[in-house]
Amino acid sequence: MANGGGHNLHVVDDDVYGDWETVYRDNVDRLYRLMYARVGNRPDAEDLTSEVFSTALPPMRLSASKGEVRSYLLMTAKTVLASHWRRRIGQPVTTIDPGTDIGYLTEPSEREQPSDAPRMAGKILDGLPERYRRILELRFLEACSIKEAAHTMQISVSNAKVLQHRALRMAANLALELEQ
Amino acid sequence: MSARRLSAVIDAIAAGRPPGPFRADADDAELLRTAIQLRAARPGESGPTTAFTVGLFQRLSEQLNGREARRPEPMPVRRRRTALVAVAAAAMLVAGTAAVTETVNHAATGRSAARAPQGSEVRTGTFQTSNGKVLGQIVAYRGRPSWVFMNVDVPNYSGPIKCMLQVDNGSTVAFGVFAVRNGIGQFSKTIGSVDVSDLRGAVLATPTGSAVAEATFAG
Numbered sequence: 001m002a003n004g005g006g007h008n009l010h011v012v013d014d015d016v017y018g019d020w021e022t023v024y025r026d027n028v029d030r031l032y033r034l035m036y037a038r039v040g041n042r043p044d045a046e047d048l049t050s051e052v053f054s055t056a057l058p059p060m061r062l063s064a065s066k067g068e069v070r071s072y073l074l075m076t077a078k079t080v081l082a083s084h085w086r087r088r089i090g091q092p093v094t095t096i097d098p099g100t101d102i103g104y105l106t107e108p109s110e111r112e113q114p115s116d117a118p119r120m121a122g123k124i125l126d127g128l129p130e131r132y133r134r135i136l137e138l139r140f141l142e143a144c145s146i147k148e149a150a151h152t153m154q155i156s157v158s159n160a161k162v163l164q165h166r167a168l169r170m171a172a173n174l175a176l177e178l179e180q
Numbered sequence: 181m182s183a184r185r186l187s188a189v190i191d192a193i194a195a196g197r198p199p200g201p202f203r204a205d206a207d208d209a210e211l212l213r214t215a216i217q218l219r220a221a222r223p224g225e226s227g228p229t230t231a232f233t234v235g236l237f238q239r240l241s242e243q244l245n246g247r248e249a250r251r252p253e254p255m256p257v258r259r260r261r262t263a264l265v266a267v268a269a270a271a272m273l274v275a276g277t278a279a280v281t282e283t284v285n286h287a288a289t290g291r292s293a294a295r296a297p298q299g300s301e302v303r304t305g306t307f308q309t310s311n312g313k314v315l316g317q318i319v320a321y322r323g324r325p326s327w328v329f330m331n332v333d334v335p336n337y338s339g340p341i342k343c344m345l346q347v348d349n350g351s352t353v354a355f356g357v358f359a360v361r362n363g364i365g366q367f368s369k370t371i372g373s374v375d376v377s378d379l380r381g382a383v384l385a386t387p388t389g390s391a392v393a394e395a396t397f398a399g
Contacts (some may be wrong), residue, residue, distance in 0.1 A: 002356065018238070020244055021237075024236075024237060028228065028233050028236065028237075029227060029228060029233070030229040032227065032232075032233075033226050033227060033228075036220060036225075036226050036227075037220045037226065038216070038220075039198075039216060039220075040193055040196070040215070040216035040217075040219035040220045041193070041196045041197060041198050041199075041219070042196060042225070042229075043197075043198050043200045045228075046228070046232050046236075049228070049232075049236070050236050050239070052235065053240055054239075054243060057240060057243075057244060058243070058244065087201065088198075088199070088200045088201045088202075089199075089200055089201065089202060089203070089204045089209065089212070090203050091204050091205070091206060091209035092209070092210070092212050093204075093209045093216065094216060095210050106313060117217060117220040117221040117226065118221040118223070120181060120217055120221070120223035121217055121218050121220075122221075124214065124217065125216070125218075128264070136218055139194045139221050140193075140194055140215065140218035140219045140221070140222065141218065141221060141223075142224070145195075146191065148240055148270040161187060164190070165183075165186075165187070165190075168190065168211050168214055168215060171212065171214045171218070172211050172214040174216050175210075175213070175217065176210065
């Protein structure tokens with residue numbers, strides 16, 4: 001970006017952001033969606049998105065290209081997420097891969113644009129037996145409590161818990177196979 | 181992790197609550213990862229709220245505009261997000277937008293400062309339905325330029341919303357139409373035809389004229 005030397009006109013390079021506000025506005029929605037896909041709840045997604053921006057913005061070189069800025073944000077997000085799981089659980093439950101997840105920051109951001117989560121969830125659920133699929137749909141996609149899910153499936157609450165656990169175990173194995 | 185503890189953690193994930201903290205082994209982690217994948221696929225919940233994006237913008241403004249004088253402070257976790265904060269943050273966001281525009285137009289060097297309007301120059305109101313349910317906030321700023329910002333959360337609605345400003349003399353001014361997607365919408369625009377101090381309130385309606393909510397400016 002070149003400056004007009006005090007005159008009222010200056011050239012703006014379309015490939016750089018120029019100020020932190022534009023970096024923020026262009027990436028906050030995309031980065032949040034990525035974090036939400038990795039933690040599955042709003043409070044954590046908000047905290048982690050906040051941490052990425054508050055960590056990445058102060059030292060950011062604003063003359064860097066948009067691509068470099070997004071890569072930097074993604075690398076910061078990877079570190080922030082890894083720290084979160086280390087503190088919370090001691091295991092890297094989910095991760096960010098800068099190679100494959102850059103699409104979250106580069107593809108057009110629309111409010112109605114879904115992440116890859118529904119596609120992946122659909123693949124997992126499609127591979128399960130009917131009752132396993134149904135208990136997971138009720139619990140995770142249709143916002144049913146375990147009691148409500150048990151009532152819908154006409155089974156006891158304790159049976160619903162066992163069914164959910166077995167279904168999740170099978171779904172986890174399927175997910176591993178799908179990723180390989 | 182015990183089966184009971186694992187079950188409680190899965191319940192938290194299914195309910196959209198942060199799990200833990202706890203110690204998990206690799207097998208448990210696989211289970212949790214799958215639960216998160218499924219929960220993150222729930223329709224309509226993957227995007228940030230307006231209150232969050234404007235609130236974070238405000239906190240970053242405070243952090244970055246003061247950074248030459250002090251080290252950046254870590255972001256507080258799990259901040260309370262109240263309607264009042266959302267209104268203040270909205271004011272800051274729009275002020276920041278105006279500052280960015282000014283920077284581009286006048287080739288100013290250095291960073292633009294997000295200036296919050298002060299005192300009686302800002303008027304705020306709360307959008308409420310006819311039965312008193314709060315749907316959003318509106319902020320009007322009297323300055324150069326004057327502007328109005330609003331954000332709404334209309335459950336189960338996607339489509340255009342028409343905003344009409346009510347003036348003290350009883351007249352109504354069409355202010356604009358904005359899109360609400362998955363219940364969430366925000367709108368900001370400069371205002372020149374009416375003095376902000378003469379505004380009484382605002383009405384939101386669907387394109388067919390059905391009233392959605394009404395706000396009265398508090399000050």
